Amino acid sequence: MGLELKRIIDQVSKEKGLDREILVSALEEAIKSAVKKRYGARLELEVHYDEATGDLEVFQFRTVVEEVEDDQTEISMEEARELDPDSELGDSIGTAMDISSLGRIAAQSARQVIIQRMKSAERDLIYEEYKGREGEIVNGIIQRYERGNVIVNLGRTEAILPHSEQISSESYRRGDRLKAYILEVRKSTTEPQIVLSRTHPNFLVKLFELEVPEMADGIVRIMGVARDPGSRAKIAVASSDSDVDPVGACVGMRGSRVQAVVQELRGEKIDIVPWNLDPAKYVYNALSPAECSRVIVDDANQALEVIVPDDQLSLAIGRQGQNVRLAARLLGWRIDVKSETRYIHLQDPDYRALLRIPGMTENLADKLYDNDFTSPARLAEADPEELAAALELEPELAAELVEGARNLPPESETDEETGGEEGEEDEAAGAGAAAQAAEEAAPAEAPEEETA
Secondary structure (H helix, E strand, O other): OHHHHHHHHHHHHHHHOOOHHHHHHHHHHHHHHHHHHHHOOOOEEEEEEOOOOOOEEEEEEEEEEOOOOOOOOEEEHHHHHHHOOOOOOOOEEEEEEOOOOOOHHHHHHHHHHHHHHHHHHHHHHHHHHHHHHOOOEEEEEEEEEEOOEEEEEOOOOEEEEOHHHOOOOOOOOOOOEEEEEEEEEOOOOOOOOEEEEOOOHHHHHHHHHHHOHHHHOOOEEEEEEEEEOOOEEEEEEEEOOOOOOHHHHHHOHHHHHHHHHHHHOOOOEEEEEEOOOOHHHHHHHHOOOOOOOEEEEEOOOOEEEEEEOHHHHHHHHOHHHHHHHHHHHHHOOEEEEEEHHHHHHHOOHHHHHHOOOOOOOHHHHHHHHHOOOOOHHHHHOOOHHHHHHHHOOOHHHHHHHHHHHHOOOHHHHHHHHHOHHHHHHHHHHOOOOHHHHHHHHOOOOOOOOOOO
């Protein structure tokens, strides 16, 4: 029995990669639990495993007393002196126990303790192996779905790809191979300990590091990332060697490197732009493929007002504001995009006065301005019905605008005219909850930008 037990411990230790001491400790704990279940929970026991023979020995310890009240924990002086002539009151005497007669229930209890300890040891081993690997990319095989989460087999253990970390446009099938980013490694007794992500910006960074040797050499660095997972991404790159083009290094020969990343992300479009320390030059690059005419920088509020040609406005904003939104994330600055026509309008105090009318928007002000209603005074003289017909407005809105122009306090217009320079500074400083303001200025159907 002893040699068979020794062989089993060696085999399990090798197969599971567990330390033999952990298995021996689990075995000793299991035998102690089984003996207590069989003979009494108050027993004070010690279990020893002989590494040489594989035998187990169990010792029961009892305290020497004059009169025994609990035979599980106490032993009489007379009996103790028979075992050890030098025994004294209060000594603890250990006697070997025969465990060959352990029953079926006790054996099952021992088995459960061993299994529990082995699982706990495996969890600790996996945690120690992966805790330093957060931020790495791993490969696995999709095992199953659990309440919207994907369970991925990594070989020795399972990982979880939560629904919140999945790309919404992707579908996952059992048996498919999957590459993902290790987001978190945590201790848990009931669920996978390794949390994966395919939406994290650093997943894109790591994919490029795998494909671009210049990044491994430290020549090319990714300075910023912004993603709409599954749809579009922008990365800013810089080179420490003037002879190495960072954009070209990431694109690769005939686009081979960037296409490898795009394929892994199932078609997510990627714009690669040069990084620049100057925010004005940086935003020129970040809004690519749109061209910019002028950039006004507000360092104090980290805001940028970008002026683009009228025919570039839709391209700069992007579909549903995506291009300017990603550019704002990339820089970490607010970006307000305006067409050249609107920027020229905003330099006119009368146009800015129009914007002070309740219910007025920049789009409405543009329409009014283009139809020769270039000031609140002119708008106040208009007939609401004729205004609604000329600008294709709802009659109620046209009447509201005319009424607002008539009731606009004269001093408001005076303040705008006398505080022209201050007003312009306020306009630049307050430029933007950028993407949202830009979306309001964009046409309903904006063309898709080209990918770098």
